[in-house]
Amino acid sequence: MTVLELDETRAAVLHAPRDLRIERRPLPALGAGQVAVRIAAGGICGSDLHYYLHGGFGAVRLKQPMVLGHELAGTVAALGPGVENLAIGQKVAVNPSLPCGACRFCLAGMPQQCLDMRFFGSAMRMPHVQGGFADTIVCAAAQAVPIPDSVSLEQAAFAEPLAVCLHAVTRAGSIFGRRVLITGSGPIGLLLVIAARRAGASEILVTDIRDAPLRKALEVGADQVFNLAADPDALVPYAAAKGQIDVAFEASGSGAAILAALPVLRPQGVLVQVGQGGDVNLPISGLVGKEIELRGSFRFHPEFETAVRFIAEGLVDVKPLLSAVLPLERAVEAFDLAADKDRSVKVQLSFG
């Protein structure tokens, strides 16, 4: 056991939409089974952007100041009592998910649905669970997943969004040899391309309403891309004979994208909804008539360790997604850049 010399840390705290401040916050004392992690890289996620731009998404609303951030990697800075599997200086990806392990969903093997979940940087519960855009955080030792020294902490910070995509692929069932449509070519859409390719999809089509992210999709392995703003009818050929797409992953959260996916899905095709968004009017008869399966996908659990392994072993390449790294003190600029989809894919903050 070592004692953490610091008792406070800088953090990016959201007070209200577009009111993001760098503040000093007290660091909790290290409890049994906890570690302190000096954060090096923190990716700005779509959900961080929803909080920053709109104060939340759906029913989830920012009700008190909250440190944002849950795509984190760093090095172990101090060990609490009883922590034996980690050492000071070990590089780790931080799993932001901390399910209780005891509720009926945890016991049923779906801890992402935990009734007492503490997920970093989430306003789903009161008081909110603080996030990790901070120089130093305290977390459970089990949340600090070791990565080899050869892997950069920037790459390791992609483990969380990659885990989201691996979970979405799990939700779809086998996509081996299947033709897959991915709607939305932001960071999650792009990581879905990578995940779908690894899961054996035979053909991957990607849609967006901007050219820049679609070029990125080709770079990370998409077979064909379509700009639906420039060519709204681009998917029409795939609607032939009741639909040519086996599985669609919806990563934009836009109602228009969901509605565009339904006609091209084949009968008994699966639509996995990954993107968060507002309410949408669905053509129920279309769903019923073609026996389409609509499946939500939320966060991840075992997939986090898989994502770390894929990155650590070089089985996936997330580097093309990283657009820019800005220091914590320029967090507002970083968030504005992350919100500009013509100029960025994934923007990370650096710390310390």
Ligand SMILES: [Zn+2]
């Ligand atoms: Zn995320």
Ligand SMILES: [Zn+2]
């Ligand atoms: Zn639980």
